[in-house]
Amino acid sequence: MENLSALTILRKELHQNPEVSGNEFNTAKRIVSFLQKYPPDEIITAVGKTGIIATYNGKKKGKTVLFRAELDALPIEETNVFEHKSLNKGVSHKCGHDGHSAILCGLAQKLHAEKPEFGTVILVFQPAEEDGSGAKKVVEDNRFQYIKTDYAFALHNLPGFKMHQIIVKDHIFSCAVNSIIIKLKGKTAHAGEPEKGYNPAMAIATIITEFNALIQSDIANNNYCLITPIYSKLGKKAYGVSAGIGEIHFTIRSDSNLEMTNIETTLENLAKSIAKKNNLKCKVKWTQSFKANRNNIEAVELIRRAAKYNSLDILEKEYPFTWGEDFGLFTEHYSGAMFGIGSGINTPALHNPDYDFPDEIIQTGVNMFHQISKQITDAY
Template sequence: MESLKDTLEKVRKELHKFPEVSEEEYETKKRIEAFLEEHTSCEILSVAKTGLLAIFNGKKEGKTVMLRADIDALPIQEVNTFEHKSVNEGVSHKCGHDGHTTILLGVAKLLAEKPLSKGKVVLLFQPSEENGRGAQSVLEDTCFKQLNIDYVFALHNLPGFTKREIVVKEHEFTSNVKSVVITLKGKTAHAAEPEKGYNPANAIAEILHFVRQETKNIPEDSDFFLATPVHVTMGEKAYGISAGYGEVHLTLRSWSARLMKEKQNNLEQLLQKLEEKERLSINTSWFEEFYANKNNKEAVEYVKKAAEQLNLSINEINTPFKWGEDFGLFTQQYKGAMFGLGAGKNTPALHNPDYDFPDEITVTGAQLFYNILKEVQQ
């Protein structure tokens, strides 16, 4: 009989081989559904177009607990050459969502083999985490709104931490993140007579100065704020022309939602002044907004107790992670926690083209989630 580890490794490598980006996870959804139908008798519901809910009901009433796995891949070309490498050009699982999905499938198998006596378990296979639209789509889905959820939990694999180490933190676990594209439209002119046009260069310089001035990249401080220029462009490579158009692309990060709003307002006030001063038309487009994961103290205790039962090392960190994770939208609305699962000290970093989720930690993740479910129902 095939072991749980072997079963999960097989499905994880299949998911890795056939990755799909946000909002296009149609085949991934079919693979998840096929596994659930083969290994469980749970209720399976579609959610947020390309997502799934797997629902397990205990015989007695109890709490409703949601576990979430993200299922989308990234638009990154894989450089690995192993047999299960991505067959989809320019798309690959470089954040470990194939592993997160497999862990939740492992939970489903454990629940089928050892059902909980009470309560309800909702396994959410969520699409579109990478573009920040998945959690919102699930929350707006009529099917999901009918669930009366008490607790929510999710994990993220963490390269740089010892394999199977459980990383926890109360309050903020990840950062608030927003991206913005600033377009500056002026008027081209001859490069010898720039005064006859409206060049965005000075405005772009002031925006970049603002970024440098406002940034406080000290994660240990509560007023941590990081503005990162990710793309800047202006004009054309035509040396007789004074530019009339430019763009600045930024990401903003903070622990505090209040500070994020304050900095956003400061930036928009600066742009209003520059519009008048430089005689430009300046527009902003805000997108890929991620809310901070706010970990509930009680939920974190459930994670720690479950980890102790499995004799897993627990690492209570002091500083949140600077990356965004759209599970934060769930922890803003429900009691819950996101925690980390160590993926290995020497595992390539997330979003790197040579990253591959380590199969050695999959069963650990599944067993830990299962124990969390048991703890909540006690």
């Protein structure tokens, strides 16, 4: 109970002091301070700017397993009024990364108390998951390059599922997501003589129509493709002027990394073709890209075995989650898997201003990660 109490206190401290993607400096310091009470064999800081790698070596050589949690919060104003509410205006932990980090710190407690029999366990506290840049920064960091792991695991709390329930899925766990910014430049003209200019309005309307025709929104069917308009802008509030500039943004989702690449090419070519027909210059930029989480079948089986060992209810998810999670970059490089832990049927949804991570599932997450690690490091 003492260990759980320390983890709950840590979780609430992290919740009170949230930091957005790429700025998790104080969050990282707090995690390092906690880890120093359960000293790893090696700790590396400032990985991918603010990330942390903590390594616990076994008694003998063997396999290596990596576990990842996230550090960042969201630019969302919290509406909760409990004692541990966010102290940073306009920023709050609305995805549960405070809880995920606490769980990984709980694994550190376990590994310090009981060294792995064989092999190595690596804990990665990753920055900037929410904007899709963090996993890439960590993986490309020179100090991460030397890491060769046999397996990589991550979890995510899931409102709307029974508390403590373990949600698993072979193959694709969560979708690939990417966002496109299309900027169009024409020529302004007098609003009474619009034919003397090139107004992007019709091009934007055509892009919306053509993109909409490509949507296949049923995740149960093949070639799932969801294209959501996010933002648009046209000209200025000058009522005597026919607009000469405009832009429109979309977010795209697919259940396949390969298909996402095809969709990206199709949409980019379509936007440029429509712009050309309307005598407009077109610039395309992609942002906040998330690879699909492709779960390795053997890794998922290790999750199932750990859930059964801990007497936890298992839900086999039929279709992928449609949200993005940049752990997908890890599963692209390593044999790995992400799984879910139910955080309550009536818990507010992720990214909602009244959401809060339920401390009741911290121990569940710790037990799952620890048992997965033992199945790998004790079985060499």
